[in-house]
Amino acid sequence: MKISYNWLKNYIDLDPIQHSPEVLAEVLPLLGFDIEEYEKLGPPQLNNVVVGQVLEYIQHPDADRLRCCKVSTGNEGEVHDIVCGAKNFKQGDKVMVALPGAVLPGDFKIKASKLRGQPSAGMMCSAKELQIGQDHDGIMILDGDTALGTPLNDLYTDGDTVFDLEITPNRVDVLSHIGVARELAAKFGLDVNYPEVKASTENESHGEPLISSVDVSASEVCPHYTAMCIKGVKVGPSPKWLKDAIEATGQRSINNVVDVTNYVLQETCQPLHAFDAAKIRGGKLVVRMASEGEKMTTLDEVERTLSADMAVIADAERPLVVAGVMGSLDAEVDAGTTDIVLEAAYFSPTSVRATSRKLGLSSDSSYRFERGVDPQGVTYASLRAVDLILEVAGGSVDGNRIEVGTEPPTISEVTLFPDRVRKFIGFEVSDEEIQTVLESLGLAVAIHDADDGSVRWEVTIPSYRQDLQRDVDLIEEFIRVYGTDKIPESEVSARGISTQDHRIYTVNEAVANYLTGQNFNEAFLYSLRDPEETQFFFGEESFKVLALDNPLQSDQSHLRPSLIPGLLDVLKLNAARGTGATRFFERGHVYREVKGQMLELISVGFVIVADQISREWRQREVADFYTARTLAGEVLELAGAAANKLTFQPIEACKLWQPGHSAEAGDFAKMGFMATCGLLNMATLKERWDLTTPVIAGSILMTPKFFERKAKRGRHTGVSNQPASAKDLALIVDQSVLAGDVERQVAKFAKKATQGFDCESVRIFDLYEGTGLPEGKKSLAVSMSFRAADRTLKDKEVNAAFDGIQKLISEKTDFQIRK
Incomplete structure (x- = not known):
């Protein structure tokens, strides 16, 4: 929100020293309004920049976009040849001319030269080039009575300072100059001078009415609508004071009528719209919901397709305004307009917000309506605009104001106890100090005696401050204006709320320490992902369940179901920049669709480029x-699961993981986690991330309930100083049997067959397929290691255990022992 210092002086008496722009730059952030930047407007001392007049111009013979102009600056009939690329001037216009020898802001030196072969001795300037406005779309056009040859610094003696404020969404009232003036008045103890309105809602009619009726069928979207008719206006350029004000806030001056509506919006926060009455077909306005597929070309010259959940203001045949957002080209006020209809209304914030986002169209009006403008500000803003239009464009009000509906109800009072204020802020202030601050903000305080003998205040809330709904809101207002710098110093005492950290936190820390120790870099990524990606990898159900109702960006509209796509973005970025980083991990929350419901999970993901990409000896x-x-x-294991007992099942078909080279284990219902690891789908990597090297990845998903279980504590087993005995066994199994399943079966039998000592390991060390084996079979070689903690094992003991294992294999499985 851009706020002009000169404009503020219309409403509060700012002392040039006590309330200078530099002082405001310090005070505004203390009031809660951060300044993104502030800019001083007004030209520095510029020599050889004077008022000139375009005597004539012709098209440049060698450049379609240039004109060759004859310009007089009133110096004894001297005429300057100037080549100009602007198109917004005509013969006879007064302009600002920089003559050879001038040095414009930015150290831009003007000298005589040739442009595309034509002589050019100077430059006609825009407002921005001279630092006296924001308009850079064309050159400055001055009033016709401005004397030729007048130096720029004689014409523009007063500068301005523009503050670009960052306003929080709840403070829609401060999206206006009067709103900011109220805040500063409260801080400095000044009075607010509200502009007096002279126009009336009741006026005589002259001839045929401009519109016969206003019909509001969408009353839930537009509970209050007003229209006033003005005949005989003369549309043209705005006077200097109006144009300067509009341009100071970063807008472009259009014409006097449109500029007034924009001026009142910036002044009061109430959006307005002016129709050319001659372009309203059927002589009526209708506030209705759009028809599905109805089309309208908005003022930005884009044809937009409307849907049935969008409100419009229409005439008898077509929509003229997307309600609360933007008008159409069909009824805009232009140079041929003589009669206008001025609209002022209150639109539902939720409706305007939804429409704006669905159309991808934001405007100054929608920015305010969707935050909730003052429901009681419609009439004042309308009459204020009428006064200004009559002042700058002439004309007369025709007929009474047309009004449909009433102002929506607002919060009227909040109960506040002064003792609670003192307890809440933690230091002593008097009732008088609290009351003075609240009343400086326009809040009326009525004092009553409470039942318990204390004092109770009923604080009246103005309609423009609907963010004040509870007593704590009033307490915050007091300390904000009273000054946080006045809070006395005191020792801070903070007691811990828990004797130990939650296990989710400790596991997260342990995992980060482990993976960084394995040469991984940690990534921190957004938890929102692209909708197409979500649908591609996780299907239509997840696409529906994980969608945000009101996403801020179209490519960040869905909660992420996995950390892996984000980590692949990181790999792609680092590969493009040649950083050499190939191992990344992330800790975070992901979201999965389970039986139509969303499940929030704690996740750890990692990716590794599986090829050697650096040159090493x-x-x-x-x-x-x-x-x-x-x-x-x-x-x-760090999370408390017995990973050595997991059975990984191969992934057969998947768009993210490579079938046959990746596997998954666990389940959410019984075990509380799922783990997937292996090679990522090579075709998908190439197609979506342009990665041609293999990528190995892992994804661990854990439910919050998993962390409520008692963690399994690791136990240390002493290393035996006795020698081990090894036995090898070859088994013929079906090719579909997993090696891990064979390993677990043999380990289970070994545990049963050993007495008084342990089979400390079972490992598959060889695979054979081919000649000598039946079709559809494979041979797996298994090595078993036996050891006793207190003695050297005898061959007799080991052989007996080995025979027992073979017997159990023969009896309990389909495995064949290969001799």
């Missing part, structure tokens, strides 16, 4: 499925 071992499985297992 010694080749390193590349990552593979087992690398990912080991890392995922360690993460689960």
Whole structure:
């Protein structure tokens, strides 16, 4: 929100020293309004920049976009040849001319030269080039009575300062100059001078009415609508004071009538709209919901397709305004307009917000309506605009104001106890100080005796401050204006609220420490993802369930179901920049659709480029499925799961993971987690991320209930100093049988067959397929290691255990022992 210092002086008496722009730059942030930047307007001392007049011009013979102009500056009939690219001037217009020798802001030196072969001895300037306005679309056009040759610094003696304020969404009242003036008046103890309105809602009619009726069928969207008719206006350029004010706030001056509506919006925060009465077909205005597929070309010259949930203001045949957002080209006020209809209304914030986002169209009006403008400000703003239009464009008001509906109800009073204020802020202030601050903000205080003998205040809330709904809101207002710098110093005492950290936190820290120790870089990414990505990887149901109702950006409209796509974005970025970083992980929350409901999960994801991409004298071992499985297992162990007992099942078909080279284990219902690891889908990597190197990844998803379980504590087992005995066994199994399943079965039998000592490990160390084996079979070689903690094992003991294992294999499984 851009606020002009000169404009503020219309409403409060700002002392040039006590309330200088530099002082305001310090005070406004203390009031809660951060300043993104502030800019001083007004030209520096510029020599050789004077008023000139365009005597004539012709098209440049060698450039379609240039004109060759004859310009007089009143110096004894001297005429200057100037080549200009602007198109917004005509013969006889007064303009600002920089003559050779002038140095414009930015150290831009003007000298005589040739442009595309034509002589040019000077430059006609825009307002922005001279630092006296924001308009850069064309050159400055001055009033016709401005004397030729007048130096710029004689014509523009007063500068201005414009503050670009960052306003929080709840303070819509401060999206106006009067709103900011009220805040400063409260801080400095000044009075607010509200502009007096002279126009009336009741006026005589002259001839045929401009519109016969206003019909509001969408009353839930527009509970209050007003229209006033003005005949005989003369549309033209705005006077200097109006044009300067409009341009100071970063807008472009259009014409005197439109500029007034924009001026009143910036002044009061109430959006207005002026129709050319001659362009309203059927002589009536209708506030209704749009027809599905109805089209309208808005003022930005874009044809927009409307839907049935959008409100419009229409005439008898077509829509003229997207309600609360933007008008159409069909009824805009232009140079040929003589009669206007001035609209002022209150529109539902939720309706305007939804329409604006659905159309992807934002305006100064929608920005205010969607935050909730003052419901009781419609009449004042309308009459204020009528006064200004009559002043700058002439004409007369025709007939009474047309009004449909009434002002929506507002919060009227909030109960406040002064003792609660003191308790809440933590230091002593008097009742008088509290009351003075509240009343300086326009809040009326009525004092009553409470039942318990204390004092109770009933504080009347103005309609423009609907953000004040509770007593704590009033307390915040007091301390904001009273000054946080006046809070006395005191020792801060903070007691811990928990004897130990939650296990989610401790697991997160342990996982981060482990993975960074494994040479991973941690990534911190947004939790919102692209809708097409969500649908592609996780299907239509997830697309529906994970969609935000009101996304701020179209490419961040869905909660993320996985950390992996975001980590792939990081890999792609680092590959493009050649950083050499190939291992990343992230900790965060993800969201999954389960039976039509959204489930929030704690997740850890990691990615590794599986190829050697750096030039080194010694080749390193590349990552593979087992690398990912080991890392995922360690993460689960840190989280308290027995990862060594997991059964990983191969993934057969998936757009994210490579079938046959990736696997998953666990389930949310019984175990509280799911782990997936292995190679990512090579075709998808190439198509979506343009990554041609294999990527190994792991994704661990854990439910919040998983962390409510008692964590399993790791136990240390002493290392035996006794030698181990090893036995090998070859088993013929179906090719569809998983090696991990064979390993677990043998380990289970070994545990049963050993007495007085342990089978400390079972490992598959060889796979054979081919000649000598039946079709559809494979041979797996298993190594078993036996050890006793207190003695050296005898061959007899080991052989007996080995025979027992083979017996159980033969009896309990379909495995064949290969001799």
